[in-house]
Amino acid sequence: MPYHDGLERRQAALIQMIESAILLASLVLAPLPFFAPIAPVGQIAIVLLILSVAVVAAVSLALLRSGRAQESVVLLSVALVLLQSIMLYGSTLEQGALPMFAFGLPITMAGLVAGRRGLVLVLLVSMAGVSAAVLLERSGAPGAGFASSQEINISSAIISFAVIASLIALFVDRIGLMMRDALATQRVRERELESLSRRLEATVRERTADLEMALGSLEMRAAEQDRLLAENSLQQQAIRELSVPVLPISATTLVMPLVGSLDGERLLVVQDRALEAIERASARRLLLDITGVPLVDSYVAQGLIRTLQAARLLGTEVALVGVRPEVAQSIVGLGLDLSGMRTYADLQSALRYSTEQHA
The missing domain is CATH 3.30.750.24 (STAS domain)
Structure with missing residues (x-):
């Protein structure tokens, strides 16, 4: 990956791991809707949504490898927000606990990696998606509840929660580890800079002392030269007087x-x-x-x-x-x-x- 700074390379490696995990999780979760007590149309719709997330994750990985890390995270975060908004609309508020919880993943990713602008964008899209899903459901729009279960599917809910929670935990853990390593590296550099500063100060003091000694020596030489010139002038005057005696x-x-x-x-x-x-x-x-x-x-x-x-x-x-x-x-x-x-x-x-x- 075209990242020259050490911190950027570590951040890119973390993003690559998270996006790869989301891609893998999408592929793992894609067959689950067929085992859920959901209408066939809803099953197909959910599978297509999950596969679309997998496609976006693959595109995000390509962006990451081209050196556009923030764009990669923003794209994947917005795609996850849109998926969860559609899932919230299809699950209705009564069964929307899991989609609501899943909003934490893209918001966390954007806040820790994509910067302030990326976080604000993902947050605004999340608020707009949730608001649209709730308003459309309350207004009786067609298709509302297409992903709602006809009966409670405990295993599917547990698996989905475990996958989403694991992704959030993995992401937060890696970010925390990277921040701790960066802090430790910064402390080491600060100590090295402090040691270097002390050595430089000692060198400056030594050089200053040497310069003062050299300056004193030059002043002594200049004084001696002035004295010799004065003696030479007196001697020349005496020689001139002796060369012309009266x-x-x-x-x-x-x-x-x-x-x-x-x-x-x-x-x-x-x-x-x-x-x-x-x-x-x-x-x-x-x-x-x-x-x-x-x-x-x-x-x-x-x-x-x-x-x-x-x-x-x-x-x-x-x-x-x-x-x-x-x-x-x-x-x-x-x-x-x-x-x-x-x-x-x-x-x-x-x-x-x-x-x-x-x-």
Whole structure:
């Protein structure tokens, strides 16, 4: 049967068992009217009604196997209600105790399996059938009492009651068993879900603790990185200052020996250090020693000239020391104007001139 859910499969199996039991009971009860003290016409009518129920039960089984469980139950329940209504009309109210009792089977089936709409439909059909049978009988309609016994048939009544009561009991028992099993399964699932929830909570707590530890480690690494960057910045600043030292040789004269290649960044450091030293020492003269600079090109020369001009604005004389022949040729070849700057071949000459000036 095309039912994928476990509960639906169990319900379909229950419906199949009940409908098969009704089909079998119909076939078993079909010959009984011939042994009852009923008129031949009534016997044939009752047999045809019972066989029609068997046919409807077979159709309901086919619907059930096609995946239409509720339609199957509603069809069989309505057919049973119509059969019992006709039997009530044919038995009259005086002998209608058994047909009235039999109404409990389709109503119970519809209520437990067919859903609320199916139950309401079967209940309305039952009320309409009973009302129609009673009103037709009281109005003297033709055919009323066609199934009434000419004398009391105890065995037939007992067998019919036993079959109907057994079907109702079997159906209720199976439904109750299925509901108890479903409840037990639900409780097991609830316990499994509760256990899973506890495991998930524990996992979440562990992951949260791990994340907090990782976050703390990252924060420590970030703080350490910031500290290292700050130290690196201080070290770079110290290196820049050491790479451009300013040495006082007298109260008014400073010497700035430059070593290595001069790029744009170092030229800015040279200018900043020179101006800071001049302002701090109130120097009157600054000697820029480029003996250790391997190359003086246009860019370097222009940077030195800017330092000269900035120092002059502070009232300080700047002299260029260490001008080698190749440096002089390079400066002349570049066409730079150094007329406002004193130049010396070496630091000794510059210091001698400074001493003579003070003498």
